[in-house]
Amino acid sequence: MFQLTTPAVIVFFAAVVQISFAGMLMTHKKKRGARELSLVMITLFLYSLGTGIEHIALNPVFREFGVHIQYLGMPYLPLVLFRFITSYYQLRLKHEKLYSLLFLFAGFVFMLLQFTYPYHHLFYSDKSYAIVNGFSALTMKAYPMYYLHNLLHLAGAFVYIYFSLYMMVRGRRAYFKRGIILILTVFIPLMVNIFTMGGGKEYSIDYLPYSMLISTGMFIYLFLTDSLFGPVPVENRYVIESLTDGIIVFDDNEVILEFNKKAAEFIPGLEEKHIGMSLIDVSGDVENLSRFVLYAASDDEGYGHEVDVLLPDGNLAYYEVRRCVVEHESRDSFVSTLIIQDVSERRHMVHELQRSYEKIVESDRLKGLVIDVMSHNLRIPMQMMKSLRQLIGSEEAVKSPAIWKRGGQELDNLIDRADSLIGNLLTLNISLDDESAYPLGVVDLDSVLRDISPSMKRYAQKKRISLLPVEEAGVLVHAHEKLLHITLRNILENAVKFTWEEGEINVRVVVGAEIVKVIVEDTGVTISRDILTAFEQGRWGLVKLGTSGEGGCRCRTVCLPPFHAASKRFDGHSAAR
Secondary structure: OEOOOHHHHHHHHHHHHHHHHHHHHHOOOOOOOHHHHHHHHHHHHHHHHHHHHHHHEOOHHHHHHHHHHHHHHHHHHHHHHHHHHHHHOOOOOOOHHHHHHHHHHHHHHHHHHHHHOOHHHHOEEEEEEEEEOOEEEEEEEEOHHHHHHHHHHHHHHHHHHHHHHHHHHHOOHHHHHHHHHHHHHHHHHHHHHHHHHOOOOEEOOOOHHHHHHHHHHHHHHHHHOOOOOOOOOOOOHHHHHOOOOEEEEEEOOOEEEEEOHHHHHHOOOOOHHHOOOEHHHHHOOOHHHHHHHHHOOHHHOOOOEEEEEEOOOOOEEEEEEEEEEEEOOOOOOEEEEEEEEEOHHHHHHHHHHHHHHHHHHHHHHHHHHHHHHHHHHHHHHHHHHHHHHHHHOOHHHHHOHHHHHHHHHHHHHHHHHHHHHHHHHHHHHHHHHOHHHOOOEEEEHHHHHHHHHHHHHHHHHHOOOEEOOOOOOOOEEEEOHHHHHHHHHHHHHHHHHOOOOOOEEEEEEEEOOOEEEEEEEEOOOOOOHHHHHHHHHOOOOOEOOOOOOOOOOEOOOOOOOOOOOOOOEEEEEEEEO
């Protein structure tokens, strides 16, 4: 009634392995595709079990029973393969449910026909069992329904291979090895089936269950090496490669699934070999990656954090990192995307804007302080003018011409002083608002000195100071006439202010190859140590009076282009002589 043959032992062993592996997969059903792959293993188990019964049975009834067991699962193999590959790669097809229904309907029809009619009327004819090459085998002629059933399996296999190739091409080389093994798990039985169908009408030994045992071994190999449920290739890799932002994709176990070229550029050391490795394992090779992930904490999802990275050239680059989490439909797993944006240019621009703002604030503050000081100094000559006006209008002035003469001299001095202060105030105000308001040009230095000479002589005569004439004349310089005028007048005023009565001031012009020097020499006092210290520290509060008690300004070091530091020397470029 039964016989034990070598083929039967092999296929029964395959059935045990397949049903055991299906049970192992069900313990990992939360992993993507594990439940669907277990159904694939169950269909293979039924086919191997039915084939084994065919091999050991001598009674035709038991042999037909084995064929019926085969058709309990085989018609649904295309369906479970389709469901496995789409779940495994997490593909979202537009008409996925429709495709599943079509595979389900075709499988149900073939299973129904197998059990409704004598299978030899629709699938086979003239079936008989014989010893073929020492093995017990079923020999029969196949009918068209048998070929239709095999075409259904071919369609399911081609769909499986197509999606595997699709993800391999759109993924990286890091996924190639696993992808090739997954394709071979279906490709080997597919080629055996095609070979059997094209071998002739006589159906001899069924090699399909033996090829399925090889496929089962490949699945088990991937499972035992922890690569079966490893990282999934990102379907839209070509899309993220075109982005100007860096993209790194992690799964729920912080394993790197994918990254684009920009991410590798922003994070030196990140390479393709790190795909499939956890963040902890990668952090030893890629130091900055852990910093980026740490700054983009999940509790601040969608909020950008800036990270600074020291570049090999010694400069700093600034990146804004954000992390977005996308949950899977099953809510059992999720993927997170780390988005890295280069904000170095924006950071430098903000820094420059901040510096400009601080400069404007400082200029406004300085302008207010200078205007306060100069307004105070201007109030003194105005009050003295008011007093002179009262003196000139008095009866004593009418009776004494000497008072008129002395009052006129004092009035001239006060007018010169007020004019100097007002000119300085207006020029300073314009220069603070617009540094480019004073374009350079060719200026006659002698004319500038002649213009300021009368007021300086009146100021010097008041202190009985000898102001010697300029020794060089007819010199042209490259400068701004108004600023040059104010600068020379201020230097000469300071020379008179800090020279003792009956002293001497000498103005010389020295012309060089490219530089013209205006040298003001006097017999006045020097700058004290406390005043120099105040200038160096930029402090206000120290006041230096002139030799006749003239008011001085409060000390502060100021750099306001196009002014130069206060000095008794003016350097300008010689234009012509």
